[in-house]
Amino acid sequence: MTSAGITISDLTVGYGGPPVLDGVSLQVRPGGTLAVLGPSGSGKTTLLRALAGFVRPATGRIEIGDKLLTDGQVLVAPERRGVGYVRQDGALFPHLDVTGNILFGLTRSERRRATQVGPLLELVGLSPDLAKRRPDELSGGQQQRVALARALAREPAVVLLDEPFSSLDTALRAATREATLTALRERGATTVLVTHDQAEALSFADQVAVMLNGRFAQIGSPEEVYDAPVTAEVGAFLGDIMLLPGCADGRIVDCVLGKLDLAEPSTGEVLVMVRPEQLTLGTPSGLTARVVSAAYHGPDAMLRLDLTDTATRLVARVPGHNAPHPGDLVGIAVPGPVRSFPKPGLLRPQHAADENPQA
Numbered sequence: 001m002t003s004a005g006i007t008i009s010d011l012t013v014g015y016g017g018p019p020v021l022d023g024v025s026l027q028v029r030p031g032g033t034l035a036v037l038g039p040s041g042s043g044k045t046t047l048l049r050a051l052a053g054f055v056r057p058a059t060g061r062i063e064i065g066d067k068l069l070t071d072g073q074v075l076v077a078p079e080r081r082g083v084g085y086v087r088q089d090g091a092l093f094p095h096l097d098v099t100g101n102i103l104f105g106l107t108r109s110e111r112r113r114a115t116q117v118g119p120l121l122e123l124v125g126l127s128p129d130l131a132k133r134r135p136d137e138l139s140g141g142q143q144q145r146v147a148l149a150r151a152l153a154r155e156p157a158v159v160l161l162d163e164p165f166s167s168l169d170t171a172l173r174a175a176t177r178e179a180t181l182t183a184l185r186e187r188g189a190t191t192v193l194v195t196h197d198q199a200e201a202l203s204f205a206d207q208v209a210v211m212l213n214g215r216f217a218q219i220g221s222p223e224e225v226y227d228a229p230v231t232a233e234v235g236a237f238l239g240d241i242m243l244l245p246g247c248a249d250g251r252i253v254d255c256v257l258g259k260l261d262l263a264e265p266s267t268g269e270v271l272v273m274v275r276p277e278q279l280t281l282g283t284p285s286g287l288t289a290r291v292v293s294a295a296y297h298g299p300d301a302m303l304r305l306d307l308t309d310t311a312t313r314l315v316a317r318v319p320g321h322n323a324p325h326p327g328d329l330v331g332i333a334v335p336g337p338v339r340s341f342p343k344p345g346l347l348r349p350q351h352a353a354d355e356n357p358q359a
């Protein structure tokens with residue numbers, strides 16, 4: 001199978017009312033993995049449906065490799081797009097065994113290519129012994145992997161995954177995700193994964209697109225969108241943040257946590273973004289805070305702290321081992337550079353920062 005990239009230009013899609021996708025553009029390199037992350041109703045599934053050919057865009061172009069799939073005139077049928085689609089529920093046929101499900105709907109020549117169901121099962125991390133089982137004799141994770149094997153049987157250049165792991169429990173989810181990624185990489189398939197799960201998007205993909213209200217707020221590497229979000233809203237969507245008022249002068253910002261280094265220079269009144277893991281705790285000296293509460297999660301713990309001087313509420317993520325306890329007094333430092341956003345017109349802080357009275 002040859003890899004093919006995806007190019008989407010100025011795509012607008014609606015269902016009769018206002019546009020659900022509003023002029024979105026995107027490029028995925030051949031063999032690349034893109035995760036589309038966004039709140040419920042932001043248009044993620046609609047993007048996949050437009051790529052698969054299940055909805056007719058109002059305007060815009062979609063190309064896979066050098067093949068034009070849609071523009072004002074052209075609309076290539078779903079089965080002629082070279083696109084595999086794996087839905088959240090796997091959607092296996094209950095009356096067919098694993099082999100029947102994988103071979104269902106293939107043309108005669110596709111069927112000839114895919115008669116080796118065993119290797120396809122192995123590719124997605126399943127034993128070929130499962131070939132004769134029916135879906136109700138498989139675990140949820142196994143069903144998802146069969147759905148992936150079915151999508152791969154056509155040797156599609158592009159695979160679309162619509163929250164395929166969300167119904168699985170944590171351990172199964174990680175294992176299925178890993179097996180899926182390995183299988184897709186082995187096939188060189190260009191992949192678009194839709195997910196609600198920030199950690200999943202950051203770990204799965206080499207590019208993350210954050211979709212808010214039918215538009216991409218930011219597209220970048222996992223590190224870019226997490227460490228250098230373009231807005232506080234994107235920053236908060238990717239993980240907990242605190243937003244602290246500050247005054248910037250070039251590469252330094254003065255805020256309740258002292259004078260901190262800025263990753264990008266700025267001037268005047270800003271809101272400083274600090275993620276809970278950016279706070280370093282030590283023995284009390286200099287800037288001190290009292291632990292108000294501690295939520296232990298095993299590998300790490302989330303602490304709520306009040307700065308002793310200003311009673312500013314902070315949130316820190318620290319290693320779970322030997323984490324401080326409520327009532328403890330700790331020293332606080334912020335060693336790394338931080339990001340800031342211009343103060344006017346800023347969005348309300350969310351998640352952890354919701355509890356920050358200073359933000």
Ligand SMILES: Nc1ncnc2c1ncn2[C@@H]1O[C@H](COP(=O)(O)OP(=O)(O)OP(=O)(O)O)[C@@H](O)[C@H]1O
Nearest residue numbers: 015020038039040041042043044045046047194196
């Ligand atoms: N067939 C349809 N007819 C009319 N409106 C629709 C249809 N499908 C989706 N919508 C609307 O389009 C918007 C975007 O839906 P979409 O399913 O693309 O969002 P999403 O980001 O995938 O959401 P979720 O994460 O909840 O699955 C929603 O407001 C939804 O109600």
